[in-house]
Amino acid sequence: MMRALYLVPLALFLFFAGLAAFMLNQPKQQDVPSQMIAQPLPEFSLQPAIAGMPGVRRADLVGGQPRLLNIWASWCLPCIAEAPHLEALQSQGVEIIGIAVRDRPEAVADFLGRYGNPYTRIGADDISSLMIEIGASGVPETYVIDAEGNIRYQHIGDVRADTVPLLLEKLEEVR
Amino acid sequence: MIAELGLAALWLSAALAVLQMVSGALGLRDGPDGQNGPDGKARAQSYAIYARPAAVVQAFLAVLAFGLLLYAFAVTDLSIKLVETNSHSAKPFIYKLTGTWGNHEGSMLLWVAVLALSGGLLAGLERRLPEKTMSATLAVQGFVALGFYAFLILSSNPFERLPVAPLEGSGLNPLLQDIGLAIHPPTLYVGYVGLSIAFSLCMGALITRQVTPEFAKVLRPWVLGAWVFLTFGITAGSYWAYYELGWGGWWFWDPVENASLMPWLAATALLHSVSVLAARDALRTWTIMLGVLAFSMSMLGTFLVRSGVLTSVHAFAVDPERGSFILAxxxxxxxxxxxxxxxxxxxxxxxxxxTATSREGALVFNNVMLSAILAIVLLGTLYPLxxxxFDVRVSVGPPYFNPAGAIFAIPMFAVMAVGPLLRWKNDNPGRIQFELKALLAIVIAVIALVAILGDYSVLSLLGLGMAIALAVAAFLPLRGRVLRRVPLATWGMVMAHFGVAVSLFGMASESAFTTERLAAMAPGDATDTGGWTIQLEEVSPVAGPNWTAMEARIMASRGDEEPTLLTPQARNFWSPPQPTSESALITRWNGQLYAVIGDRAGVDARGRERWQIRVWWKPFVTFIWYGGVLIAMGGILSIAGRVRVDLKRRNAKKIAGQRRADLDALDEDKLPEPAE
Structure with a gap:
């Protein structure tokens, strides 16, 4: 009886070690979903990121059709990869509003010249203030905003070919 | 050359750890204490004899390796990869030095250096244990050390060279240039390592079946020392989180915090059960179990922190491969x-x-309660894992830890108050009924008094009542004794128990009486909280070496006293981009005023820009850390007392031995020479 009792710590430890070994080899889900999903967009007003295109205020994302809010930057490599897919979304009639994070006007213009410009407006978020307020954890991220200005869906990472139909579906859902 | 010397010293240490392990283990094959016949005796001397010198020389080499890395950091030797990534020639000198262990590889080197140093001290100084137990202990210690040498050399080599030395280092992160961050991790490390020595001793005693009071006396200073360092480390870490994170709390039940608390809980239990074993030769298996548990908890903590298997607010350099190594x-x-x-x-x-009503009984009860709290913290920490x-992401926080911990903490505090008053072996509770009644009366009186004053939670009321009663009870063991004659170790216990009362008072007071004010204020506005008047004078941008901040100038005053200036900041670092909140504090004897500035909060009716200002008045919050320091000081007093007694005893033995030898010599003089 006592002997069996002395085996309990070993059994508990083996269970833990097995669990830990299993979890160590699991792909780590590092994405932190925004706490702002299903919340209204906060009040904000960003200066234009380049001359010749308007900046972005909260009011620009309210009324009419649902829109996509795309957080990107000219210095971000995955943003180059997602550029053609954003253009595909735009060609299907989706309005995409861009937020250029910690960027310079000439670098933004250069990026748009090379990889295309799917945006109707681009705001300059020079101190990541909007990023923090909407709970973005990195660049790029794409948000579905409904016509009332509520954040309805967050896509973390670059938009890929298979993300395009997903985003179209989400936009349809909140219409 | 420096780096190669360091690496060579490490390899040599590892080789000596193998020698220590093998010769210690071979020493076990011989008869009792190496005295089984002429043949066996010779073998014992030929093998086990190497274990002690191997440990001592290893200590020199490992400390040398750490010293060499320290030197490389001091002169910013950029041809070493670790120095390049973690240092910079423009860093203040003190942070160049602390940068040595402010990273994974360097901190692991510090770990093995302290481990080897402790092993060397044990091997060089400890002569009280039976030789076989010592052999087994040193074998286990060598085995443990070997694992960490392998980890260091194979997966985290601190002396790795860069093919081309860059002109400048890249480690100028000012977030890491903080004296609190420089001191608190190594303090915890020394505690963890101390527990590893306790572990080796326990295994040595278990393998050779020598779990005796004498063994407990050898074990005790190591446990006490480790426990003192852990207590200091946790106290410092808690205060650091309190002022640096700007959330106004002092403990968040974060996995990394729990990782430091769990070994402390186990060590606290071990500390008390060791005393029972030393004084009464009871609780043998339980003490061994706790010894294993305490070291398990420190290794588990290291694993959780370094592997990234749990998500924590503390961002460590996380590496699954290293995690697998530590798990192995x-x-x-x-x-x-x-x-x-x-x-x-x-x-x-x-x-x-x-019997149950004896000092051992009380200590066993406290041990069980401490273990239960440990189980609760462990379960809460591992539950998300x-x-x-099963693909469900949860986070476990204060709503679980606080009440679940309190269920066991409250009875523990109650028994802690009366336990030291009981006699060993068997006691009649009627003997101390006056004290029991008086303490109970204090608890009830304090709770009643505070409950009349306001509406407070049951837990904080109980906490306050028990804290006051505990503070009184802590000194009761001194009653009726000649204070000059009370042993230092008893003074240590009194001080540590009083520290617990002080800390508990701080916690309960903080949770019961804290007043908080969150206001949107424009410059010129005033508000008040907890008897303080707070006036916002202005908010202006300020810039530091690699951050910009909005700084509020707040005048705070209480009663008629001169207003004091508070300047909390909302900082934005740009390399790496990270917003932080710099709180501002005013410390008074009876509490702290804690102010932080939040976001812009629009404009008021008159068009002035408003800011979120958050102010707490936390009565007696500082007592939490004063208590922690007192607890650790109690531990130091206790070590000093034990060591003094041990030295006295050793001297007495030596004198007695000499006297006997003299007598023998006299006798021999009278006797004729024995025949051949």
């Missing part, structure tokens, strides 16, 4: 020792019996 070591040491425990524990004869295996 964990399996080897902890799995191995628990297996030996399962096989051997029943063969250790049960210790002396005692378990649920994540």
């Amino acid at each position: 070591l964990l399996g080897l040491y902890i799995g191995g020792s628990l297996a030996i425990f399962a096989v051997r524990a029943s063969s250790i004869a049960e210790g002396t019996r005692f 378990l649920t994540e295996a």
Whole structure:
């Protein structure tokens, strides 16, 4: 009886070690979903990121059709990869509003010249203030905003070919 | 050259750890204390004799390796990869030095250096244990050290060179240039390492079936020392989180915090059970179990922190491969020792019996409560790991830890108050009924008084009542004694128990009486909280070396006193981009005023820009950390007392031995020469 009792710590430890070994080899889900999903967009007003295109205020994302809010930057490599897919979304009639994070006007213009410009407006978020307020954890991220200005869906990472139909579906859902 | 010397010293240390392990283990094959016949005796001397010198020389080499890395950081030798990534020639000198252990590789080197140093001290100075137990202990210690040398050399080599030395280092992160961050991790490390020595001693005693009071006396200073360092480390870490994170709390039940708390809980239990074993030869298996548990918890903490298997607010350099390595070591040491425990524990004869109403009884009760709290913290920490295996992400926080911990903490505090008043072996509770009644009356009186004053939670009321009663009870063991004659160790206990009362008072007071004010204020506005008047003078941008901040100038005053200036900041670092909140504090004897500035909060009716200002008045919050310091000081007093007694005893023995030798010599003079 006592002997069996002395085996309990070993059994508990083996269970833990097995669990830990299993979890160590699991792909780590590092994405932190925004706490702002299903919340209204906060009040904000960003200066234009380049001359010749308007900046972005909260009011620009309210009324009419649902829109996509795309957080990107000219210095971000995955943003180059997602550029053609954003253009595909735009060609299907989706309005995409861009937020250029910690960027310079000439670098933004250069990026748009090379990889295309799917945006109707681009705001300059020079101190990541909007990023923090909407709970973005990195660049790029794409948000579905409904016509009332509520954040309805967050896509973390670059938009890929298979993300395009997903985003179209989400936009349809909140219409 | 420096780096190569360091690496060579490390390899040599590792080789000596192998020698220590093998010769210690071979020493076990001989008869009792190496005295089984002429043949066996010769063998014992030929093998076990190497274990002690191997440990001592190893200590020199490992400390040398750490010293060399320290030197490389001091002169910013950029041809070493670790220095390049973690240092910069423009850093203040003190942070160049602390940068040595402010990273994974350097901190692991510090770990093995302290481990080897402790092993060397044990091997060089400890002569009280039977030689076989010592051999087994040194073998286990060598085995443990070997694992960490392997980890260091194979997966985290601190002396790795860069093919081309850059002109400048890239480690100028000012977030890491903080004296609190420089001191608190190594303090915890020394505590963890101390527990590893306790572990080796426990395994040595278990393998050779020598779980005796003498063994407990050898074990005690190591446990006490480790526990003192852990107490200091946790106290410092808690205060650092309090002022640096700007959330106004002092403990967040974060996995990394729990990782430091769990070994402390186990060490606290071990500390008390060791005393029972030393004084009464009871609780043999339990003490061994706690010894294994305490070291398991420190390794588990290291594993959780370094592997990234749990998500924590503390961002560490996380590496799954290193995680696998530590897990393998964990399996080897902890799995191995628990297996030996399962096989051997029943063969250790049960210790002396005692009744429930005795000092041992009280200590056993406290041990069980401490273990229960440990189990609760462990379960809460690992639960997210378990649920994540089933794809459910949860986080466990204060709503679980606080009440679940309190269920066991409250009875523990109650027994802690009266336990030291009981006699060993068997006591009649009627003997101390006056004290019992008086303490109970204090608890009830304090609770009633505070409950009349306002509406407070049951837990904080109980906490306040028990804290006051505990503070009184802590000094009761001194009653009726000649203070000059009271042993230092008893003074240590009194001080540590009083520290617990002080800390508990701080916690309960903080949770009961804290007043908080969150206001949107424009410059010129005033508000008040907890008897303080707070006036916002202005908010202006300020810039530091690599951050910009909005700084509020707040004048705070209480009663008629001169207003004091507070300047909390909302900082934005740009490399790496990270917003932080710099709180501002005013410390008074009876509490702290804690102010932080939040976001812009629009404009008021008159068009002035408003800011979120958050102010707390936290009565007696500082007592939490004063208490922690007192607890650790109690531990130091206790070590000093024990060591003094041990030295006295050793001297007395030496004198007695000399006297006997003289007498023998006299006798021999009278006797004729023995015939050939």
